[in-house]
Amino acid sequence: xxxxxxxxxxxxxxxxxxxxxxxxxxxxxxxxxxxxxxxxxxxxxxxxxxxxxxxxxxxxxxxxxxxxxxxxxxxxxxxxxxxxxxxxxxxxxxxxxxxxxxxxxxxxxxxxxxxxxxxxxxxxxxxxxxxxxxxxxxxxxxxxxxxxxxxxxxxxxxxxxxxxxxxxxxxxxxxxxxxxxxxxxxxxxxxxxxxxxxxxxxxxxxxxxxxxxxxxxxxxxxxxxxxxxxxxxxxxxxxxxxxxxxxx
Amino acid sequence: xxxxxxxxxxxxxxxxxxxxxxxxxxxxxxxxxxxxxxxxxxxxxxxxxxxxxxxxxxxxxxxxxxxxxxxxxxxxxxxxxxxxxxxxxxxxxxxxxxxxxxxxxxxxxxxxxxxxxxxxxxxxxxxxxxxxxxxxxxxxxxxxxxxxxxxxxxxxxxxxxxxxxxxxxxxxxxxxxxxxxxxxxxxxxxxxxxxxxxxxxxxxxxxxxxxxxxxxxxxxxxxxxxxxxxxxxxxxxxxxxxxxxxxxxxxxxxxxxxxxxxxxxxxxxxxxxxxxxxxxxxxxxxxxxxxxxxxxxxxxxxxxxxxxxx
Numbered sequence: 001x002x003x004x005x006x007x008x009x010x011x012x013x014x015x016x017x018x019x020x021x022x023x024x025x026x027x028x029x030x031x032x033x034x035x036x037x038x039x040x041x042x043x044x045x046x047x048x049x050x051x052x053x054x055x056x057x058x059x060x061x062x063x064x065x066x067x068x069x070x071x072x073x074x075x076x077x078x079x080x081x082x083x084x085x086x087x088x089x090x091x092x093x094x095x096x097x098x099x100x101x102x103x104x105x106x107x108x109x110x111x112x113x114x115x116x117x118x119x120x121x122x123x124x125x126x127x128x129x130x131x132x133x134x135x136x137x138x139x140x141x142x143x144x145x146x147x148x149x150x151x152x153x154x155x156x157x158x159x160x161x162x163x164x165x166x167x168x169x170x171x172x173x174x175x176x177x178x179x180x181x182x183x184x185x186x187x188x189x190x191x192x193x194x195x196x197x198x199x200x201x202x203x204x205x206x207x208x209x210x211x212x213x214x215x216x217x218x219x220x221x222x223x224x225x226x227x228x229x230x231x232x233x234x235x236x237x238x239x240x241x242x243x244x245x246x247x248x
Numbered sequence: 249x250x251x252x253x254x255x256x257x258x259x260x261x262x263x264x265x266x267x268x269x270x271x272x273x274x275x276x277x278x279x280x281x282x283x284x285x286x287x288x289x290x291x292x293x294x295x296x297x298x299x300x301x302x303x304x305x306x307x308x309x310x311x312x313x314x315x316x317x318x319x320x321x322x323x324x325x326x327x328x329x330x331x332x333x334x335x336x337x338x339x340x341x342x343x344x345x346x347x348x349x350x351x352x353x354x355x356x357x358x359x360x361x362x363x364x365x366x367x368x369x370x371x372x373x374x375x376x377x378x379x380x381x382x383x384x385x386x387x388x389x390x391x392x393x394x395x396x397x398x399x400x401x402x403x404x405x406x407x408x409x410x411x412x413x414x415x416x417x418x419x420x421x422x423x424x425x426x427x428x429x430x431x432x433x434x435x436x437x438x439x440x441x442x443x444x445x446x447x448x449x450x451x452x453x454x455x456x457x458x459x460x461x462x463x464x465x466x467x468x469x470x471x472x473x474x475x476x477x478x479x480x481x482x483x484x485x486x487x488x489x490x491x492x493x494x495x496x497x498x499x500x501x502x503x504x505x506x507x508x509x510x511x512x513x514x515x516x517x518x519x520x521x522x523x524x525x526x527x528x529x530x531x532x533x534x535x536x537x538x539x540x541x542x543x544x545x546x547x548x549x550x551x552x553x554x555x556x557x558x
Binding site: 144146147148149150151152153154155156157160165168169 | 296298319320321322323324327329330331332333334335336337346347350393396
């Protein structure tokens with residue numbers, strides 16, 4: 001019992017630290033002051049850190065929601081007998097989404113949709129598809145054959161079988177895919193600031209431009225803490241949701 | 249009543265089931281036996297249309313099974329498979345309630361039925377209703393599988409090697425339970441197995457399949473006495489056919505009036521068991537005695553031996 005208690009404490013400590021820093025960044029100024037030179041401000045002062053963090057989180061969640069919808073939808077489609085022929089095509093598309101660098105996606109997207117949040121959403125959406133798609137695929141394909149046969153044998157329609165048996169059994173893996181996708185994209189989202197999306201990338205870029213290590217560190221640390229806490233939070237949520245799904 | 253007419257399944261050039269016809273009487277147990285690849289499972293699955301026949305038809309109480317959508321047909325037919333396929337994310341009670349829920353029964357009726365079935369299958373509802381399948385032993389899972397198949401009071405129960413994964417002691421118990429339950433609910437059962445002993449123990453009639461063809465469909469004793477094909481004799485086994493014949497007759501049926509010294513046997517014991525008892529105890533006659541101690545008659549060695557010859 002000692003070990004989980006320690007990690008829980010650590011988790012709450014990290015959350016408290018993050019919230020405190022975002023609400024009252026100036027009280028951390030003495031900590032960051034040694035990293036600045038020539039009297040530069042130790043705490044980012046060209047925008048509200050809290051609203052930047054929330055904007056970034058919002059973008060990431062929106063992109064993840066879209067990725068989930070498309071990736072799970074595709075995963076379901078290609079595991080149906082009628083959609084099996086689309087598996088290679090879907091896999092290629094999703095792989096391209098992952099291998100094409102998000103920065104390049106931004107470069108392509110800006111001329112099409114303009115500056116701001118939209119190109120970032122597109123880049124994150126494409127980047128986040130792969131883990132969700134692959135996990136959905138594995139989740140649906142590893143439902144035991146006997147369970148599927150029993151479901152059909154009991155008289156479930158294809159739809160009832162999907163919603164009542166296949167998706168619930170694949171859910172642990174699907175949620176894990178969403179978690180991976182979210183965490184990867186919290187970090188990746190900082191590049192959105194290069195095309196004027198609101199986010200913590202702004203802080204990092206400002207730091208790079210003015211050689212202010214304190215800014216770079218602030219943007220990076222807040223992003224990192226958000227990723228870790230999101231990962232933990234999702235994991236806890238999964239455990240709670242799936243407590244009843246006990247697979248030997 | 250199930251009528252199977254010239255049922256055929258072809259995959260390309262290969263014929264897996266070849267013009268099979270037979271009739272299963274209401275309330276009887278038919279066992280389909282055959283080696284692997286004989287087409288027995290395919291035949292079974294064509295009855296509930298998990299596999300669509302290439303030609304031929306199946307009538308359920310005179311009605312063509314193709315006259316309704318397959319998933320609606322299957323809700324009227326119980327189905328038990330090897331490995332049971334219990335839904336791992338649903339409790340025992342939810343598993344059993346599957347078909348009644350699909351049929352839209354009201355909650356009170358479903359609850360009462362689940363409780364009844366759990367009790368019938370000696371699973372205490374208080375302990376097991378909310379258990380998850382992985383918390384059950386193999387034998388308990390098997391019982392839940394059968395309970396689930398029987399939940400919506402199907403007229404027909406199809407079973408594909410339902411006891412294959414059980415150890416011998418639990419299997420014998422499960423087979424006895426099936427006979428009990430079949431007697432209680434009057435369900436028509438079609439069971440697939442590769443185990444001839446199981447076929448002889450459970451089957452009112454046995455269908456022997458080989459290479460997709462139905463070689464013989466008869467009472468178990470007829471398979472022994474009048475095999476229609478050398479393969480049937482090979483399946484039933486020539487070496488111990490007399491013993492198999494004896495195993496089909498109970499002491500109660502064979503008992504003759506009279507009294508005898510010697511061991512007491514139950515009327516439900518098979519002649520094979522009585523013979524074994526006589527050999528073991530060195531006696532030359534047994535008394536057939538009811539559970540309440542009433543003498544039903546006697547069986548001498550000679551009576552028994554006469555029953556073992558065609």
